[in-house]
Amino acid sequence: MSWMVKTRFSASPAAPASKPGPMSTMAASSNTRVSNGLKEFISLIGETNQGRVLDLGQVSQATITFFIERGYRVSTEDMLRSWKEYLSKEEERLRLMPLGEDGERVSQASLAEKFLESSLQYPEENFIGVITWDLFDYLDAELMPRVIERLYTLLRPGGAVLSMFHSRPPERFHRYRIVDGQSIELLSAPTLAVHARVFRNREILDTFGRFRSSKAFVGRDQLREGLFLK
Amino acid sequence: MDISPASISAPVPVSTPPLAPLTRSESAITSGLRIHGEISGTSDLYIDGEAHGKIRLETSRVTIGPNGRVQADIEGREIVVQGSVKGNLKASERIRLGNSSRVRGSLLAPAVAIDEGARLRGKVETVRASESQGGSARTAEKDSESKNVRPVGVHAESE
Numbered sequence: 001m002s003w004m005v006k007t008r009f010s011a012s013p014a015a016p017a018s019k020p021g022p023m024s025t026m027a028a029s030s031n032t033r034v035s036n037g038l039k040e041f042i043s044l045i046g047e048t049n050q051g052r053v054l055d056l057g058q059v060s061q062a063t064i065t066f067f068i069e070r071g072y073r074v075s076t077e078d079m080l081r082s083w084k085e086y087l088s089k090e091e092e093r094l095r096l097m098p099l100g101e102d103g104e105r106v107s108q109a110s111l112a113e114k115f116l117e118s119s120l121q122y123p124e125e126n127f128i129g130v131i132t133w134d135l136f137d138y139l140d141a142e143l144m145p146r147v148i149e150r151l152y153t154l155l156r157p158g159g160a161v162l163s164m165f166h167s168r169p170p171e172r173f174h175r176y177r178i179v180d181g182q183s184i185e186l187l188s189a190p191t192l193a194v195h196a197r198v199f200r201n202r203e204i205l206d207t208f209g210r211f212r213s214s215k216a217f218v219g220r221d222q223l224r225e226g227l228f229l230k
Numbered sequence: 231m232d233i234s235p236a237s238i239s240a241p242v243p244v245s246t247p248p249l250a251p252l253t254r255s256e257s258a259i260t261s262g263l264r265i266h267g268e269i270s271g272t273s274d275l276y277i278d279g280e281a282h283g284k285i286r287l288e289t290s291r292v293t294i295g296p297n298g299r300v301q302a303d304i305e306g307r308e309i310v311v312q313g314s315v316k317g318n319l320k321a322s323e324r325i326r327l328g329n330s331s332r333v334r335g336s337l338l339a340p341a342v343a344i345d346e347g348a349r350l351r352g353k354v355e356t357v358r359a360s361e362s363q364g365g366s367a368r369t370a371e372k373d374s375e376s377k378n379v380r381p382v383g384v385h386a387e388s389e
Contacts, residue, residue: 058349059327059344059348059349059350060344061343061344061345064342064344064354068354068355068356073353073354074353074354074355075352075353075354076350076351076352076353076354077351077352078349078350078351081349082351
């Protein structure tokens with residue numbers, strides 16, 4: 001596979017070989033779409049010895065089955081839920097703290113640092129692939145770059161991250177599952193977090209600046225798929 | 231199989247086998263009880279209370295009920311979780327995470343089924359049935375390093 005270093009993260013519909021969006025061959029009621037990002041992600045991690053894949057979305061039988069049947073080992077961590085639960089606990093802890101005990105400085109940065117002391121705890125270079133789905137659209141600004149930095153250390157050289165970014169705020173909260181090697185399904189789910197912001201392409205590239213190359217697939221449904229190679 | 235609708239908090243997909251309820255042959259740690267230590271033997275076990283320590287019932291079914299809170303590594307023939315578990319699960323036949331399950335730990339079994347709504351933070355690996363039987367408890371992480379461990383498939387159900 002030829003990867004252009006720092007491939008332009010373009011919002012153009014003419015992005016490489018990408019014609020995703022709701023599949024015409026699928027039932028209209030099914031929110032299944034072609035995922036060229038997934039297709040290339042699988043192709044990419046398949047070029048190396050089979051290894052571990054990290055799924056940072058809500059656990060899905062279908063997704064786990066997909067990877068295990070192909071010989072991968074899967075770790076799963078519902079990161080957004082963990083983060084929200086962590087914030088709730090911290091808020092409660094601070095609320096119960098007696099007045100005057102303000103020696104502890106609390107900032108978004110410190111919360112993010114502390115959260116990562118118990119999250120994404122894996123050996124370095126443990127994974128050949130990481131799927132974040134649309135996690136970064138919902139994470140706090142202080143946490144996102146720290147998570148990406150951590151993911152970089154967890155990836156083997158040659159490993160890849162598949163992330164999705166909405167081009168406009170989504171109407172509802174979704175979770176995702178893999179249908180097959182080139183399509184995913186978006187499933188409506190109870191809102192776990194408010195969509196934080198829409199990233200500009202340049203912001204995405206900058207945040208993943210340590211990765212040696214990136215590639216974008218832009219769908220008609222305004223979902224951008226980013227593939228980032230270590 | 232006996233079915234107790236009360237044991238299931240929400241409808242499950244038609245293709246998903248119902249979660250097994252407490253049967254007469256099972257021992258039980260009921261809601262309100264708390265146990266610390268190691269549990270071993272040959273009886274099936276139903277836990278709807280709290281258990282801390284280690285559970286080794288290699289030939290039996292271990293069921294964590296919806297009120298169950300377990301902090302222990304669990305070994306069993308079949309492990310069904312509807313409640314909360316913090317520990318590694320290892321089964322010689324299958325592991326099933328129900329829709330209200332909350333698991334933090336590794337899953338190692340020939341077959342793993344995860345219902346819609348289950349929460350899992352940890353590794354999932356499947357091994358051949360013969361390879362997951364016997365021996366002392368090992369985490370999935372350690373097992374994964376073994377040459378004998380090969381993914382062989384999972385139950386395709388739920389969702």
